Amino acid sequence: MSKKIANQNLRVAILGFGTVGSSVARVLAEQKFGGIELTHIYNRNVANKRGHANAKFVPKSVVWTENVDDILNSKVDIVIETIGGLDPIGKWLERALKSGKSVVTANKQLIAYRGAALQKIAQVNNVALVYNAAVAGGVPVIPATLQGLQGDRITRITGILNGTCNFMLSHMEEGADYAEVLKKAQAAGYAEANPSADVDGYDARAKLCILARLALHAELNPDEVPTQSISKVKLVDFLYAQQLNCTIRQISRVETDGTTVRARVAPMLVPKSSPIAWSHGTQNMVVTTGKFGGDVVFSGHGAGGHPTAVAVVSDLLAVAHGTSRVYLPTKKRSVTGEFMAPHYLRFVVKDQPGIVSAIAGALAKVGANINSILQRPGFPKDQLVFVVTTEPCPAPVVEKAMRAIGKLSFIVDTPLSLQIMTEEDKAED
Amino acid sequence: MSKKIANQNLRVAILGFGTVGSSVARVLAEQKFGGIELTHIYNRNVANKRGHANAKFVPKSVVWTENVDDILNSKVDIVIETIGGLDPIGKWLERALKSGKSVVTANKQLIAYRGAALQKIAQVNNVALVYNAAVAGGVPVIPATLQGLQGDRITRITGILNGTCNFMLSHMEEGADYAEVLKKAQAAGYAEANPSADVDGYDARAKLCILARLALHAELNPDEVPTQSISKVKLVDFLYAQQLNCTIRQISRVETDGTTVRARVAPMLVPKSSPIAWSHGTQNMVVTTGKFGGDVVFSGHGAGGHPTAVAVVSDLLAVAHGTSRVYLPTKKRSVTGEFMAPHYLRFVVKDQPGIVSAIAGALAKVGANINSILQRPGFPKDQLVFVVTTEPCPAPVVEKAMRAIGKLSFIVDTPLSLQIMTEEDKAED
Numbered sequence: 001m002s003k004k005i006a007n008q009n010l011r012v013a014i015l016g017f018g019t020v021g022s023s024v025a026r027v028l029a030e031q032k033f034g035g036i037e038l039t040h041i042y043n044r045n046v047a048n049k050r051g052h053a054n055a056k057f058v059p060k061s062v063v064w065t066e067n068v069d070d071i072l073n074s075k076v077d078i079v080i081e082t083i084g085g086l087d088p089i090g091k092w093l094e095r096a097l098k099s100g101k102s103v104v105t106a107n108k109q110l111i112a113y114r115g116a117a118l119q120k121i122a123q124v125n126n127v128a129l130v131y132n133a134a135v136a137g138g139v140p141v142i143p144a145t146l147q148g149l150q151g152d153r154i155t156r157i158t159g160i161l162n163g164t165c166n167f168m169l170s171h172m173e174e175g176a177d178y179a180e181v182l183k184k185a186q187a188a189g190y191a192e193a194n195p196s197a198d199v200d201g202y203d204a205r206a207k208l209c210i211l212a213r214l215a216l217h218a219e220l221n222p223d224e225v226p227t228q229s230i231s232k233v234k235l236v237d238f239l240y241a242q243q244l245n246c247t248i249r250q251i252s253r254v255e256t257d258g259t260t261v262r263a264r265v266a267p268m269l270v271p272k273s274s275p276i277a278w279s280h281g282t283q284n285m286v287v288t289t290g291k292f293g294g295d296v297v298f299s300g301h302g303a304g305g306h307p308t309a310v311a312v313v314s315d316l317l318a319v320a321h322g323t324s325r326v327y328l329p330t331k332k333r334s335v336t337g338e339f340m341a342p343h344y345l346r347f348v349v350k351d352q353p354g355i356v357s358a359i360a361g362a363l364a365k366v367g368a369n370i371n372s373i374l375q376r377p378g379f380p381k382d383q384l385v386f387v388v389t390t391e392p393c394p395a396p397v398v399e400k401a402m403r404a405i406g407k408l409s410f411i412v413d414t415p416l417s418l419q420i421m422t423e424e425d426k427a428e429d
Numbered sequence: 430m431s432k433k434i435a436n437q438n439l440r441v442a443i444l445g446f447g448t449v450g451s452s453v454a455r456v457l458a459e460q461k462f463g464g465i466e467l468t469h470i471y472n473r474n475v476a477n478k479r480g481h482a483n484a485k486f487v488p489k490s491v492v493w494t495e496n497v498d499d500i501l502n503s504k505v506d507i508v509i510e511t512i513g514g515l516d517p518i519g520k521w522l523e524r525a526l527k528s529g530k531s532v533v534t535a536n537k538q539l540i541a542y543r544g545a546a547l548q549k550i551a552q553v554n555n556v557a558l559v560y561n562a563a564v565a566g567g568v569p570v571i572p573a574t575l576q577g578l579q580g581d582r583i584t585r586i587t588g589i590l591n592g593t594c595n596f597m598l599s600h601m602e603e604g605a606d607y608a609e610v611l612k613k614a615q616a617a618g619y620a621e622a623n624p625s626a627d628v629d630g631y632d633a634r635a636k637l638c639i640l641a642r643l644a645l646h647a648e649l650n651p652d653e654v655p656t657q658s659i660s661k662v663k664l665v666d667f668l669y670a671q672q673l674n675c676t677i678r679q680i681s682r683v684e685t686d687g688t689t690v691r692a693r694v695a696p697m698l699v700p701k702s703s704p705i706a707w708s709h710g711t712q713n714m715v716v717t718t719g720k721f722g723g724d725v726v727f728s729g730h731g732a733g734g735h736p737t738a739v740a741v742v743s744d745l746l747a748v749a750h751g752t753s754r755v756y757l758p759t760k761k762r763s764v765t766g767e768f769m770a771p772h773y774l775r776f777v778v779k780d781q782p783g784i785v786s787a788i789a790g791a792l793a794k795v796g797a798n799i800n801s802i803l804q805r806p807g808f809p810k811d812q813l814v815f816v817v818t819t820e821p822c823p824a825p826v827v828e829k830a831m832r833a834i835g836k837l838s839f840i841v842d843t844p845l846s847l848q849i850m851t852e853e854d855k856a857e858d
Contacts, residue, residue, distance in 0.1 A: 027580060027721055132577055138722035140577020147576050147752065148561055148569020151456060151742025275728070278707060292456055293567035293739035296729035299704070301722060310722035313580025323576065323752040 013040035016083035022054035023309035029057035081105040104315040106133035112206035130315040138307025139300040152290030156255035161207040163282035164198040165250035201227030201265035208252040218333040226337030228266035264337040269420040341419040348413035442469035445512035451483035452738035458486035510534040533744040535562035541635035559744040565713040567736025568729040581719030585684035590636040592711030593627040594679035630656035630694035637681040647762040655766030657695035693766040698849040770848040777842035
């Protein structure tokens, strides 16, 4: 135990006694790791939090406080942060690092936007900053990558990084529509009242940027990574996907050939034969592709109090054991979303002669070749839904054609374009 | 870099320049990690090895030797061992550790039988002993478990730990028979001329014992872990398994409830809906089950020069970064193979009246209840193959009944008994 001095315990504070913070207290109490002592808990409205079911796992000796200075100015050795968000948390953790405290955090947005800067502060102050819980919760992708795959050159990461979207899309696969599964996800506590961070891809994007830095050594600005919402995906898209032996998942991916970095978070058609299609419910999955070791698949519970607490407590133990500090050099990189892929294009039209020819013309104009045209029977003539798939081409080219097609008179609903994951893209089989 | 003194490079020796050792040299040459210098290579018949395709990646400055003392008595900092086997390697590595050298090894038999003892020698001599490559090759199960899941209490591990058996069984699933796939595996270099270590389960058993020690903190004697060969599994078993919505895989599993440790390596019927059934070809897969974090799935290339070299080089970097030394307390534990499970019993009989009644009687005598009787059409009367499945019961009970049934006059081939993985057992869905 590098930080444990003689027989003195490491003093630990938890910021935030919500789902994750209270699970951390519980895991610490039940596992009884030697040399670690929970000494402080910060939360607003402490009186209320002390009534939390997991508060019974908190030792009597712990100082509960509503004033974070009580912790930042204390002799605490390690601060565990489970509150989330950029500010004021970022400033607090910076103060903690500068006062010689190691930090364990599950804060994906903070680490995605300021991780490289905070890592430098930690390094200068000779303390640890660890955040394995920030990506994929209970699935140890970060420690596995940093410790077990650092000998490889990782060139691509493909993942299902948002359990809420996966829950929703895997339920749509079974026949529910978007509004219905959103309600179900909200009722189960998976989705917020405002579900934008999940369904629009911002949560997954933050996690993808953290993985890009640690595994591909590329510092990306999350704002530069293109995202596409899952909220436009309809039940009918799953029926057409089925015809193509695919399902639909929110896919986060980043790859580099050494010069260009491509990254994107979007719903995609995924072949049912791909491991990526295995993920059901709130599961997360990450596939890393290495030059030497090939594909490695990780899967498990990406969120939830207990799985995330396991990641937090494991980080805490790594800091205690002095095994947490691998600082890999990273570089700022710009990013593009221009993955080449076949596209799935779904149109809702008022039936009339010349529709296919007009669409084919618009696609030909941008150089996109049609691969197949699918039409299921039984739609009304004024709400006809059909699908065109293209040969591989870059997303921006297709989007340009889709904007033109969207203005045609027979179009009665905004067309949807999704990329299709191919053999080339897919993990392994 | 804890071991890198001032600007001096860490000196590294490779013992064994076969598939893995030569891949390690190549990965080191292509990745150009700073601070690490390959200085020695030991092998028998050096002249021959210098002609190896990967020898071109070996720096000119490297000392090639056929005398291991040249390395053990040198100032080398880290010894990488890729030869395998218990002796003389065990003594060599013990000498290396005692002379202050850290050791990175892929030697599963050595670590399974003597890992705990060698770890103590390493600890006393303040050097590292790391062997992530010994289990699941390129799949970083050990670092992920030690770093990322140490906060959890892992109660069960279920794995496909032998790529050769998985290659053979997944090809049998597609319609080939045992002798044919064994030849194919031998031709592809996956199986040895004497395939016993793979097909009889001894290779997987060694890996299972290593995982049991690191993840369940239970030191098992590999010789006490029951194994069942895959060599008795026939094509017809896959046809019957299919009827039960299952396939057949060589499954290594260990679990503990705190008092008893159960472990077993055997071919099992696995529901097609289980992640364990996803593994095809030479892939390895490990599912860890934790009290708090639930199931985590790891999958990838379990063997091969490059994937194993990634694990070895990652270990080397972990030693160089000083992040490799987590010594968890472990305890010697006795082991039983008595997993409760439904059983699949396959009989080949000369048809006559009273067969079912005789078999049912023998099973009833040991308290095993029949769940179903399956019989495919088209077998000749004197070689009739049919299957009985039982309700959950312990393997020894069934084996007792099977020995009795095996002596009945209508039996024309040794009956086969396989356990069936159930919802309770299976990883997640």
